[in-house]
Amino acid sequence: MTFRTLQLSTAAACALLVSGWAAGAEVERPRTISVSGQGEIQAEPDRALVTLGVEARKPKMEDARNEVSKTVDAVLKLTRDLKIDQKYVRTTRVNVQPEYNWDNNAKERNLIGYFVSRQIEIELRDLDKLGQLMEKSFDLGVNSVGDPRLDSTKRRDLEREALAKAVADAKLNAEAVAKAANARLGAPRTISASSGFVPPPVPMMKANMARAEMASDAAGSYQSGQMGFNGNVQVEYDLIPNEPGLK
Missing domain, CATH: 3.30.110.170 (Protein of unknown function (DUF541), domain 1)
Structure with missing residues (x-):
């Protein structure tokens, strides 16, 4: 009986001690x-990203490729004439797609020609040349142009x-x-x-x-x-x- 009372008293004392510590620990x-x-x-x-596209549709693939190549070469010459640093000029590869129409009577498709396209991407560091570049590119045969994206270095x-x-x-x-x-x-x-x-x-x-x-x-x-x-x-x-x- 005495031992049990002592045990309860010890437990109560421990509880009071923990409670006091918790109160003191509050910050x-x-x-x-x-x-x-x-x-x-x-x-x-102070710079513009310009994308110039050249597209052609011809019955013969070679004719379409030649037309696109001729225009691209002319635009590349224009960039050199405008003294645009050539490291900021890039051309994409030629894209060639055959085009067909559907013959309902024969239930088959017929080849009608080829669509050829290519793009020239230019990072222009002199915006005073933007007007010349855009206008003269149209004159040379560019027929697909994205809006110039203006940015700052x-x-x-x-x-x-x-x-x-x-x-x-x-x-x-x-x-x-x-x-x-x-x-x-x-x-x-x-x-x-x-x-x-x-x-x-x-x-x-x-x-x-x-x-x-x-x-x-x-x-x-x-x-x-x-x-x-x-x-x-x-x-x-x-x-x-x-x-x-x-x-």
């Missing part, structure tokens, strides 16, 4: 503030500038909130960030240019808008309450 939850920030940089594009640096502006914006937002809450900011705990860019509109012909003027001087017939580089951040700061009476 005050840190006070933080989470804010977002945005930054944007505007810049002129400094894109990564510009995105970093936008991110830096976003961080500064987030800090200003956090300081405003902290001041309203009678507190001040501590060090940032976490930062998440993302960046990107918005391409300018597809280059368009200047509206005030007549067709005759474009034919005689295509160098300035295209103009581009600006690109927008943006950064977005989410920052969590420590929030330090001011002492009573301190504002």
Whole structure:
């Protein structure tokens, strides 16, 4: 009986000890503030990715291939005449597809000719030449053209500038909130960030240019808008309450 009472007392004491340890182990939850920030940089594009396509349909495959090859050779000469660095000029392989029609009476298909195509991809580093390149390529026989894709060789640096502006914006937002809450900011705990860019509109012909003027001087017939580089951040700061009476 005595032994049993001692055992219960020991268990109760252990329970009290664990309870006291748990209460002492509780750590005050840190006070933080989470804010977002945005930054944007505007810049002129300095390069264009241009894809020029040449297509031909002929009853004979050789005739279609010759027509495509003649046009491609002429466009490649044009890039040299415009002093476009040839390391930025690439041609794809020739694509040849036979074409058929279906004879319902004979229940069979008949070969009617061949479709031949090839593409020339150009990374243009001098946008002043974009108008000449596009206009003269049409004159040489290019008949399939994608919209020029404008870009900047400094894109990564510009995105970093936008991110830096976003961080500064987030800090200003956090300081405003902290001041309203009678507190001040501590060090940032976490930062998440993302960046990107918005391409300018597809280059368009200047509206005030007549067709005759474009034919005689295509160098300035295209103009581009600006690109927008943006950064977005989410920052969590420590929030330090001011002492009573301190504002």
